[in-house]
Amino acid sequence: MSQCPNCHTSLPDNAKFCASCGTALTDQPADTSADDLASMHTVSGLETVAPGIPTEDPDPKMDPRAITPGTMIASKYKVERNIGAGGMGVVYKAVEDVTDSAVAIKLIPPGQVRSEKAVQRLIDEGKTTRGIAHPNVVRIFDIGVWNSAPYIAMEYVEGKPLHVWRNEKMTRNEEVSARTAGQIIKEVLNGLEAAHAEGVIHRDLKPENIMLIGEPTDQHAKVKIVDFGIALATNQQTQEASGTGLGTQLYMAPEQIRNANAANPAADLYSVSKIFYELIVGVLPTGHWSPPSDGRSDVPQQIDELIRKGLSPNRDSRPQSAADYREQMIAGFNPSQSTRGHRLKADPTEMKDAQKNLMEAYGRMFKAIPKWGWAVIIIFGLIAAFAVSEPQECFYDNYNNWVCS
Template sequence: MSAEPDPSSEPVASDARVATLAGSADDTRRDAVGAGSVLADRYRLIRRIGGGGMGSVWESEHLVLGSRVAIKLISAALVDDERARSRFLREAQAAAALRSPHVVQIFDHGVHENTPYIAMELLDGEPLSTRLAARGRLPVDEVLALMHQVARATTKAHEAGVVHRDLKPDNIYLSPGEHGDVAKVLDFGIAKRAVELALGDTTGSGALLGTPFYMSPEQLIDAGLADARSDLWSLAVITYECLLGQRPFAGESVAELAVAVLAEPVPIPSQHGAVPTGFDAWFARATQREPDARFQSAAEFIDALALCLRDEGAAELTTPSRSPTATRRPALVIAVAATIVGALGLAALALSDDRSPPRDATVQPEL
């Protein structure tokens, strides 16, 4: 969801200069500070440009350097929640550890009057979700260029042992560059290091962390089961959406969506629109319910995508057989899905919009 500009604020170069977007930009009720506040004697908040349940994002000025930055603040309602503060710090640490032109740059992290903040790169442009809402299907060349950049960011994260766990169009920002759009991956708030996931996720068994439309089967079952290949599932769903203008998995509730991901046949892209030769096979491989049957790295993922989108070597993309237990025992999987969403109190959560589930229907992590 894009940030709405505040007409009363001072003019800036672009109304879309944000570092991360999630929610309404004019809802300041949850903020511990406001416009004009100075944090750590060096950051002056100018205007609120985005926010959500976890906090807010402000266009700000670095008083010493005179440069513009984005300041992300934790919500006032969460300042005393140790789990929320830990997750907020983890976001800063995860992104700061990744030196990549395709990951939003983190400059600083600190605490102002008990309110944690992150100072980060201020971006021009728009999130991928906004572009998809405006244009629907994107040209093949544009999709390939975009996914190449996102794959590079994902590779960098995975090499550092970081699993994002919430890759989606809202968290991919497109900034104008000298040679076209530069994609930046945002919001590492629920990222985990692979070693932590291997030892056991501390968020709690069964916690639904992420955005259901883009979550892999294993992540829907338990966030602690997610690994680097779960991120690749999310990227496959994003690629499908970019090429076809709709999401592959839908449902009127989280329970229905979980059943679609866990039990129903995976959609065949060419049955929903024109796609390059080989994309059906590529998508089938990328969305295998068994992680071992998917692409095993972002490099393998993007190399295969480039082949099929360029109609080169499409015959080499074989389609592994699907797990029979995933399709022949739907009653069991439906029961599992119902148990998952019921335990989280999400069974009645509706998901709907005019052509597919809403882009901003994120299930908020349990904090």
């Protein structure tokens, strides 16, 4: 067994990438230190690249080895342990001093937010994000600056990043079923819908920012989205100088690559479509990509079409809201749902006349049946009911409830 030089996860000797953080494990320069690896920015579960934006020398206090258990951050969060590092900072599990409750603290290196304006932007984004209260979004409790490093105190959850789970499936040569992928995406869309309602666009949605709570199935998945608003706030001065977008370009909408301020809900849905495709197919859609149903019998063509629209370079051609995307996905997996959710209503007068005629017919029939005949009718009726019964058809209705008929 070998060990990842970045996150120290135990890995097979022949591993080329770390399944937890995506760090490349081969062809590393001989003098590449752990600090150099930690400064790399993971852009997907399969590759790691150095950030293109130069940063200042890091504050020694931001070195994960320097912040030891027992360190008090902002005089109120007692660090227990380092639980991860990425392109936008180091994350620690800590305990809030007053409530004695567990929290996750993300410390963003000063080099990522190098101006007062950028720090203020981060704080403003944090205040807005703090208003999102949804089970599919990690709650933000507090945001501030400690030792020149912005920090975010958020809900602590025990989970697994989506890219780690997906890589583990690939290692075992296991496919992600289309419906399991759909359950994961549905939960992501639920969280995005709540965020977009508060005017918050994620801008950097990717598998690393989606936490799985438990094992997803064809019937259920539980996810938490993290890092809302951080992509726009970090390195703000570089964005203003260059006019380029922020976030992870492998999952980023074309208009956002050109200008981060052009991102709207449709930009997040572009990222969702890339994640959806990658879950089903195992690779990202690039160039002339094949529809997800190629070689897969469990992917309806309606899902092909939804992903195709979601990946349109023209944002007006994509679904325009998370609710719209979710409804199209549910209808794609359950074609009969669209007719069930929009039944035509009969004229009230005609319904009353029909009910009256039916009741009169039942009355005449009941009078003609002798008393002993009721037992025979009930017995044969039960036999017939079991004989012609069909398996239940289950689907999501228009209100996102799972129903069977």
